[in-house]
């Protein structure tokens with residue numbers, strides 16, 4: 001179990017509204033929301049966009065809107081061709097640079113040239129616009145609740161194969177995308193690697209949102225004594241998929257410290273590292289696990 005080493009920081013979740021089938025217009029909306037969040041006082045260190053914000057959230061759209069995502073570590077360059085990186089990636093690098101903030105770029109459909117696979121992919125940028133992390137959604141959203149909500153990401157998407165964390169000057173952050181939150185192993189591994197927070201760009205819907213959105217975040221937070229944040233698009237009455245909204249942040253005690261409604265908005269939360277430490281001192285479950293009693297689970301956690 002790694003020690004958590006972190007400094008207090010401020011988080012902004014952008015619950016973008018008015019997203020349409022026009023990618024350029026979606027990029028313009030994201031850019032102005034990032035600028036507005038970066039100008040707020042106190043200034044956030046980390047800004048988060050929602051799941052699939054540059055494209056309609058529809059299996060029939062993912063390939064058409066997909067883009068090339070370059071290798072982790074590639075730096076900002078003023079001139080870069082579409083064959084090297086897609087327009088949304090380029091725009092997000094510029095958003096990070098002009099805001100002076102770290103940016104978790106929600107997710108976009110990614111096309112992998114070598115395989116022609118499409119992924120639901122989250123990219124992360126430092127304030128210089130360097131691409132510091134790429135997370136491909138591991139657990140694809142394939143559900144069927146008859147008459148209420150059916151979705152099958154695997155019709156056009158491929159699931160990622162790796163877990164993702166990245167380091168910042170204010171602490172290590174873990175990434176998941178939406179449905180990934182239902183799989184507690186991801187957050188547990190991130191917490192044991194020393195992450196201060198798990199952040200999930202997400203888009204639950206009006207069926208599963210009221211059932212599980214808050215419950216899942218509180219569960220992951222209490223089990224692992226870390227911060228959990230989920231950032232959703234706003235509800236859009238004309239969209240084929242009705243996003244739940246309700247972007248929120250939960251603290252290590254399992255308390256919801258901020259939650260949006262379903263309208264377009266930006267919410268802010270302060271990550272309090274003292275609370276993290278006192279929670280872990282008072283309820284020391286993170287060091288009381290009995291992996292000797294459940295050795296089948298232990299292999300990946302020790």
Ligand SMILES: NC(=O)CCC(=O)C(=O)O
Pocket residue numbers: 051141177178179180182202203204205208209212
């Ligand atoms: N976009 C998603 O992965 C949706 C996940 C969801 O709604 C859920 O209930 O889980």
